[in-house]
Amino acid sequence: MSSDKSPEVRTKRTSGRNTSGRRAGGRSGSKKNTGREDLFSAYLKTAIVVVAVVAVIAVIWLIVKPFRMRAEKARLESAVSESDALEITVDPEAEDGSGQAGRARIPDGMSVRYDTPGWQHDDKGWWYASDEKTFYVNGWFTLDQQEYHFDSTGYMDTGWTPIGGKGCYFDEHGVYDSAADNSRMIALTFDDGPGEYTNELLDLLEENDAKATFFMLGECVEQYGSETIPRMVKLGCQLGNHSYDHSDMTTLSTGAALQQFQSTDELIAKYSGGVPASLIRFPYGSYNDELESRIDKPSMYWNFDTQDWTKPDAYEMAQKVINNVEGGDIVLMHDIHANTISSLKTMIPGLREAGFQMVTLTELAAARGFELEAGVTYFGFSDTDIAHGSVSDQKDGTAASDDAAAAAGTDSSYGEPVGGQQTDGETTEGAAETTDSYEESGSDDSSGGYDYSEESDGSYDESDDGSYDESGEASTESESGDTSSVYNDSAVADY
Numbered sequence: 001m002s003s004d005k006s007p008e009v010r011t012k013r014t015s016g017r018n019t020s021g022r023r024a025g026g027r028s029g030s031k032k033n034t035g036r037e038d039l040f041s042a043y044l045k046t047a048i049v050v051v052a053v054v055a056v057i058a059v060i061w062l063i064v065k066p067f068r069m070r071a072e073k074a075r076l077e078s079a080v081s082e083s084d085a086l087e088i089t090v091d092p093e094a095e096d097g098s099g100q101a102g103r104a105r106i107p108d109g110m111s112v113r114y115d116t117p118g119w120q121h122d123d124k125g126w127w128y129a130s131d132e133k134t135f136y137v138n139g140w141f142t143l144d145q146q147e148y149h150f151d152s153t154g155y156m157d158t159g160w161t162p163i164g165g166k167g168c169y170f171d172e173h174g175v176y177d178s179a180a181d182n183s184r185m186i187a188l189t190f191d192d193g194p195g196e197y198t199n200e201l202l203d204l205l206e207e208n209d210a211k212a213t214f215f216m217l218g219e220c221v222e223q224y225g226s227e228t229i230p231r232m233v234k235l236g237c238q239l240g241n242h243s244y245d246h247s248d249m250t251t252l253s254t255g256a257a258l259q260q261f262q263s264t265d266e267l268i269a270k271y272s273g274g275v276p277a278s279l280i281r282f283p284y285g286s287y288n289d290e291l292e293s294r295i296d297k298p299s300m301y302w303n304f305d306t307q308d309w310t311k312p313d314a315y316e317m318a319q320k321v322i323n324n325v326e327g328g329d330i331v332l333m334h335d336i337h338a339n340t341i342s343s344l345k346t347m348i349p350g351l352r353e354a355g356f357q358m359v360t361l362t363e364l365a366a367a368r369g370f371e372l373e374a375g376v377t378y379f380g381f382s383d384t385d386i387a388h389g390s391v392s393d394q395k396d397g398t399a400a401s402d403d404a405a406a407a408a409g410t411d412s413s414y415g416e417p418v419g420g421q422q423t424d425g426e427t428t429e430g431a432a433e434t435t436d437s438y439e440e441s442g443s444d445d446s447s448g449g450y451d452y453s454e455e456s457d458g459s460y461d462e463s464d465d466g467s468y469d470e471s472g473e474a475s476t477e478s479e480s481g482d483t484s485s486v487y488n489d490s491a492v493a494d495y
Helices: 002-089 198-207 218-234 254-271 289-294 314-324 338-353 361-367 383-388 401-408
Strands: 102-105 118-122 125-129 134-137 139-143 146-150 159-163 166-170 185-193 213-216 238-241 330-334
Touching (some): 134 139, 146 166, 159 361, 185 198, 185 218, 185 361, 198 338, 213 218, 218 238, 314 338
Parallel strands (some): 185 330
Antiparallel strands (some): 102 134, 139 146, 159 166
16 A cells, blocks of 8 residues: 555655746746846836937027027127227326226237236237236236236336336336335436447446446447447447537528438437437537427437536546436536546446446436426436426426526536526527536537547547537637527536
């Protein structure tokens, strides 16, 4: 009985295990297939949503884009319009120099090369772009706690600059130095050269870190210009025009006088890199209103006359300059005299030791708050000149030669102009009465010849006809009665 049941039982159990195994295997495969389907379905839904969102954004962008383009175009047009308005409405700097820089549209001649806002540079100097279309002009600008100043063309100022009637100093980087001192600055000026001693004078200037202004004659430039003018430029000296042959300009026709200066300018430019003289000085200090207005340069006189043409003792002349010169003075000398060069060997180091800085005329004027103007004659920039109103023959933009000359008539130990005010072709009575002045006289001869006569001591004697003749003794110049518009300056005592 046992043997009959056993195989059946085993068969059923085996069959049951097989059946159970098949059922179990069927349920596992079904779950795996369902999981894959669910994951795929989730990915598909996400993709559909993303595509739908992108499509909606694209549709919105296409709808909005025209409006955005119109808005951007309007903004740019507004910016350009604003720049145009700035260019027109930027206010000039306040008269007292307190004005802040305005913004103006960048002109076609200037281009932004670097980041904006920021500094830009070209062959004219540094300027500051406030954005890609505008730049700062005409006033003060503060950046990183440093003060700068831009001129009316937008370029950064350096060196001494007249602002609001005051001399302001900006270093080579354009940073304002409020502590800079202009009280001990003077201008050494030399007439009638260049000559055989001019290079020796340039050596002295270079050795003492000094500058000067040279009023040159065209005929001398022809002889000595090639060896002296390039050195003057290199040393930072200023080039002045003293006519071609030292004729009294008031004895010539206006056309002939202008030609004298024009031909000399051309000769100077030949050796200066193409740059003509920036200033003029009339021979004998003799000029009239028409000549002054027709020459498109500032005219320079002087207020300290060394009278070196009289051949004073070189050491005594040097000491009188050192002991009597005042900050702002324009000192008159001649680089054609050997005696003058000898004196300068003591004078220039002595002035430097006394704290004087020897600068060009334009730099001196700027340091004292004056911008030199064409058609105006300047006499000096000392405190005395400023106080007396005798800096020039023009005041506050109007002709004021009478006031300037009257103020200059005050006697002074250092040589202010005295008498001889300009009065339309006449000199004032008493101009010739100044006994210690260097009274340059005009010539009765329209040719006004300037005859260079060689002398062993390098000096010349001026005769009353305006020419130089050979003489071993110093002569005293007298004023011709018909000389017009001659200013006479008193000299240091005993000259």
